[in-house]
Amino acid sequence: MVNTVSPSRRAVEAARITDAQQALAAARAVAAQALPGAALRDRERRYPLEELALFSQSGLGGITLPTPYGGAALPFGVLAEVFRLISAADPALGQIPQNHFGLLRLINEIAPHSLKEKIFGAVLAGQRIGNGGPEKNTKHTLDMRARLTATPRGLRLTGDKFYSTGALFADIVAVKALNDGGEPVLALIPTPADGLAIIDDWSGMGQRTTASGSMALRDVLVAADHVLPLTHLTARPTIQGAVSQLIQAAIDAGIAQGALDEAQAFIRERSRPWVDAGVARNADDPYILADVGRLDTELAAANALLRRAARVLDEVDAQPITAESAARASIAVAEAKVLTTEVALRAAEKLLEWGGSRATLAEYGLDRHWRNARTHTLHDPVRWKYHAIGAYTLNGHLPARHSWI
Template identity: 60%
Template sequence: MLQNDAEAIAAAHELAAAARINAANRDRQRALPWAEIEQFTRSGLGSISIPRAYGGPQVSFVTVAEVFRIISAADPALGQIPQNQFGILHLLQGSATEQQKKTLFQSVLDGWRIGNAGPERGTKNTLELKARITANGDRLTITGQKFYSTGALFAHWVAVKALDDQGRQIMAFVKRGTPGLRIVDDWSGFGQRTTASGTVLLDNVAVDAGQVVDNWRLALTPNIQGAVSQLIQAAIDAGIARGAIDDAIAFVREKSRPWIDANVERASDDLYVIADIGKLKLELHAAEALLRKAGQELDEINAAPIDEHSAARASIAVARAKVLTTEISLLASEKLFELAGSRATLAEFNLDRHWRNARVHTLHDPVRWKYHAVGTWHLNGTLPARHSWI
């Protein structure tokens, strides 16, 4: 197990170095990163946010964001796969029973992975659920169909959201291999291709009552659940941006030709290219600075009792970062081709994966609503909504 923040950062760099080598080929072939996920788990990175009271290292939110940023700069699909695990681990702190915390936290410390089976297609919005958990005597079963199930294919626990008989949302932890549980690798998005964010089918899946978490309770009190989830999403986008800029710089230095009117020998001496790289770097540093600032605010807020105002501050801090990380990931991955030139579009380099990944991942939640949340907070003092997307 990793013991502290410094060890977590070092492990993230080690994983990123290994993952970067074949990231372009995995994307091209839609080859799932099984070896890299196993390295992630063996390294202890999956348990870095578990509280010390339960045997974990409980690293700071600043470090959690930095770990995801480092990994995602190498391969953002690898960064996204465990994202839900971290959101769920934080959710358990506010909604699980003491025994559930002990059991589930220890399983992650032992190397178990948690995958997501929450969202559904064909509903009015992302919050609506059709999946149901039903009691038949002493037996609980879940039936439903999920999509965007990032991490489920790699998971030992599949965390399934459903409604109980009273219409309240629960989260049931179903072990991999349980009869009636089927995970389908049918994700066909043009970006984040190797996240396996496809279908989970549940047909009268038996559930242990002790593994059913009443996560509806989380909505009863102020919390930073949404901010924690969004912080990691922003870190993934920041990683995509850095990866795109690093590849743009390398390509310009090593492969690009200068434009004829520049009157220089190397593309890296073109004044306009130099200026644009400088602008991208400045915008990246601004986004990374706000990401770090958001992590610091979450650490500060989480260290004291959380009320509706501190919870709102957390959401707004992360929303600010999310705006800039979204915009720089899209800008950098598009600008790469303008600066690197026509040769950069060749399939052998697969540099378009940066834009595809940025475009798909930033659709997780529309940034226009982040602008709205920040604006109405400052203008009208309106508190953000209490859900996982702010």
């Protein structure tokens, strides 16, 4: 499917969330609405527009904003649990706003007060921010060819982006580019904008309804006060990358939970026992019982590390951030990411094994769990998490500073 026109977005009047209980209740409500249609949306690449509208209307988009700007400044544990709950129902829906929160964190770090007031106010009113960072045909994910150029007609941005998760559904897109001095900047562009085309060409086998495809910018006008320099971010320690990775891990934990939940229901209600098992129900097969118990334990461990990582982020964020404290946050999140990656893949694969041949039938859509897990966990290679953890633990080496650690 290729579409250069964003899906229509209705104006929403967002509720104001003030505490963790409200946020978790809202996340459960979004998940409850998303779950029944998740398999059909995946099969038909049908976007979760109603569920996204509920997400925004409920006020979930503003739960991390600072209190001076009207936000709830809820802890990272709440943010992770919101993403885990929603992703257990539909991880594509969970992934769409992931960059929204990372970008809000970045804007709070580097934007002047006047721009924060404007952007944060829009978010509290129900608007969403989409991503325009990575590019497809560069040497690596940090390499950029997009350019923001000063002209007699104002600042103009030209370039091509990919993995633009959330952009098709966004009211504001945040696009990284190099300015005339070769320095990286972040341009915040309200949508729609002349010269901006968000192209619905995401063809990934999993996370099929995230619209994580292309963005083409041709001479797009950018307001000067909506351009933020990024150079100094690499010169001082932050937890920007750790926050991004925490959300990624929470989505994977949700995928694992969704696969395990559906596996248990399928085993009990739709599958039949193996002929040699000597049991009347597949749910009494001793090998399946052991497998389910093992996976349930592994998921509990992954969720515990996810919660611990969130607590470390809160502790680090409460004090002036140093290179050492930022590293501690990144490593704590990396440890959680290792387990959430592994258990998501294992639960999604075991689901098919436990259900037998009929579990592969298209009418059930159970393969979406593995496709989603395999696709989303490729966001950054878990093998490098092991490397970072080992280098830190054994030799005290601090991990790299970017959004993938």
